[in-house]
Amino acid sequence: MLSAARGRLRRLDPHETRRAVAGGAVLVDIRPAAQRAEHGEIPGAIVIERNVLEWRLDPRSDARLSFTRYDLDVIVTCQEGYTSSLAAAALQDLGLHRATDLAGGFRAWQEAGLPTI
Numbered sequence: 001m002l003s004a005a006r007g008r009l010r011r012l013d014p015h016e017t018r019r020a021v022a023g024g025a026v027l028v029d030i031r032p033a034a035q036r037a038e039h040g041e042i043p044g045a046i047v048i049e050r051n052v053l054e055w056r057l058d059p060r061s062d063a064r065l066s067f068t069r070y071d072l073d074v075i076v077t078c079q080e081g082y083t084s085s086l087a088a089a090a091l092q093d094l095g096l097h098r099a100t101d102l103a104g105g106f107r108a109w110q111e112a113g114l115p116t117i
Helices: 002-007 014-022 033-039 050-057 083-093 105-111
Strands: 026-029 074-077
Touching: 002 083, 014 026, 014 074, 014 105, 033 105, 050 083, 074 083, 074 105
Parallel strands: 026 074
Antiparallel strands: none
């Protein structure tokens, strides 16, 4: 399942993710609150926990966030880059064809020396 999901994505490394966000992409952190509290967060990332991701980003949903649209450049991150791959593939299934994820997740971002809070 993970291999199939990743086969559909053009996964971004931490530096590519940073450049994409600087260019207007939305970075979505799907980790639970306890994990964010323990490890930290990426400044500017929008927190949408995994259990509500689809209905918050589906442009057809009554509970969608105001910025969502089918051509949204959205990059999903989790702690290590596994759950985020599955989540990005689920977003593609909803029609968000530019959805992808941060390879290696928050851990890779942190190990790359990029800013965290």
